Amino acid sequence: MKKFVILIEDDFEVMGNGRGNVADLQYLPALSFMNIANKYNAKITFMVDIAHKLMLEKLSPDHPELDIQNTILDKTILLMKSMGHDVQLHLHPQWLNSRYKDGHFYLSEKWNIGLYDQQEQKDLIQGSVNHLTQLLGKKYPEYSVCAFKAGSWGMQPSATLLAALKEAGINIVMGVREGLQIPSQGLDYRMLEEKYLPYYPDSNDITKLAENTKNPVVIPMQPYAPDLGTFSRYALNQVVTKLRYKNTSSYYEASAAPQQVKALNPINDSKIFSAALRPYRTHLKIGNQPLSYLKSSFDDVIRELDKRDDARIPILIESHTKQHHHYYDDIDRFFSYITNKYESKIEFGDMTSFSHELKVNPGLARVKSAI
Ligand SMILES: [Zn+2]
Structure with a gap:
């Protein structure tokens, strides 16, 4: 019987500007x-931003306030495994060569790891894999890093990046979504050859399918375009939430950081581009969306995927824990909704389990000749 494997990947990080x-x-x-x-x-698979973690690690000896955060991260990562969840790799390369001064981080404007040179990519990826493996390997000897989610969805140009990921043992890569375009970071996924199902990418162009299975598998974020009613309710909810919780956001998020830090947002033009596109296009998310939005986005994507013949299809949901604060009730009811409504159709997986499945059955992902 046809099954949908729900893969929730959580981008586990602080704000993009540090x-x-x-x-x-x-x-x-x-x-x-x-x-x-x-x-x-x-x-849940927590995709931990290890670029940030390595910076905390480096500065901890001289900064007790960062040492505490580094320790909390270490223990939280161990807790995730002990509570039955998966831990994999997320990277925001803007942390590379960042500066820390008077309690504030100053990050670079290069948020796409594809834009870094080959050696920087290799060093950051391999160093991060080693860091996670050392942290978790003592208690969980079978643990390995098998999945990568790109910070700011940045994976172009893809040739050296795919090679570095493969060399580090990564089997699943994420960040690609049909229609996503961020010109300031050199990203353009408008010509994606496969929008919904896992595929083996061409070594030189991640938007195209390869004829062989040698690269890590891309699991695309399945596109979703909310109808006008759903989108309006979402927009209204954002305004109401903002007003209701005005002045209650955390000191660390809202404090008077220097203008230079606050203003850093080189992926901002993605908003301009998605707003200019009709209909508004995004992908499955759990973050700061109300229940009605969560339900209708999931219904929409599963309806689309039901048209496919494949017996086993992953559904990828991108989560951001940093946005969950006022939405726990919506998230709880969303899980209740999908587990009741789609009980016989869905099961939950994580990146480690799906990576094993792909190794046993490489045909779960597409190659060019299969089309
Ligand atoms: Zn991120």
Whole structure:
């Protein structure tokens, strides 16, 4: 019988411009998210931003306030495994060569790892894999890093990046979504050859299918375009939430950081581009969306995937724990909704389990000749 494998990948990080505190944006929301997921036997794969982690590690000896955050991260990562969830790799390369001054990080404007040179890519990826393996390997000897989610969805140009990921043992890569375009970061996924199903990418162009199975598998984020009613309710919810919780956001998020830090947002033009596109196009997300939006996005994507003949199809949901603060009830009810409504059709997996499946059955992902 046809099955959908729900893969929830959580981009586990502070703000892209370096603001925020691990305790507030990572530890507490992750604990809450895991408690909710465990009620429904759902699995989460936490994709931890190790570029940030390595910076905390480096500065900890001289900065006790960073040392505490580094320790919380270490223990939270161990807690994730002990609560039955998966831990994999996310990287925001803007942390490379960042500066820390007067309690603030100053990050670079290059947010796409594809734009870094080959040696930088290799060093960051291999160093991060080693870091995670050392942290978790003592208690979980079978643990390995098998999946990567690109920060800011950046994976172009893809040739050296795919090679570095493969060399580090990565089997699944994520970040690609049909229609996504961020010109300032050199990203353009408008010509994606496969929008919905896992595929083996061409070594030189991640948007194209390869004729062989030698590269890590791309699991695309399945596109979703909310109808006008759903989108309006979402927009209204954002405004109401903003007003209701005005002035209650965390000191570390909202404090008077220097203008240079606050203003850093080189992927901002993605908003301009998606707003200019009709209909508004995005992908499955769990973050700061109300229940009505979560339900209708999932219904929409599963309806589309039901048209496919494949017996086993992953559904990829991108989560951001740092956005969950006022939405725990919506998230809980969303899990309740999908586990009741689609009980016979869905099961939960994680990146480690799906990576094993791909190794046993490489045909779960597409190659060029199969089309
Ligand atoms: Zn991220």
